[in-house]
Amino acid sequence: MVERPQVVEQAKVECPFCGDDTSPEVGKIFLFVNDQTVLIENVPARICQGCKEEFYDDAILFQIEQLRAKTLPASQAQRILQVPVLRWEDL
Numbered sequence: 001m002v003e004r005p006q007v008v009e010q011a012k013v014e015c016p017f018c019g020d021d022t023s024p025e026v027g028k029i030f031l032f033v034n035d036q037t038v039l040i041e042n043v044p045a046r047i048c049q050g051c052k053e054e055f056y057d058d059a060i061l062f063q064i065e066q067l068r069a070k071t072l073p074a075s076q077a078q079r080i081l082q083v084p085v086l087r088w089e090d091l
């Protein structure tokens with residue numbers, strides 16, 4: 001198994017948007033790879049307790065960018081989601 005960087009525990013990190021505290025948790029990221037949309041769960045993140053914004057370390061963001069160049073293992077999919085597709089002009 002590939003060693004993945006984890007979010008380093010820090011005493012207190014404020015959300016730059018609302019100023020509330022963030023805490024180390026896991027987030028979800030949608031990736032669009034080769035016309036396929038995948039949702040990646042359990043991504044190490046800091047999540048704001050106020051506005052729920054998710055923040056990712058540079059090391060995590062770097063790994064996510066690397067995933068774009070890979071063929072993601074569909075056989076490892078935990079489940080299949082159906083996603084509503086909306087148009088900007090209709091919102």
Ligand SMILES: [Zn+2]
Pocket residue numbers: 015016017018019020048049050051052053
């Ligand atoms: Zn916030």
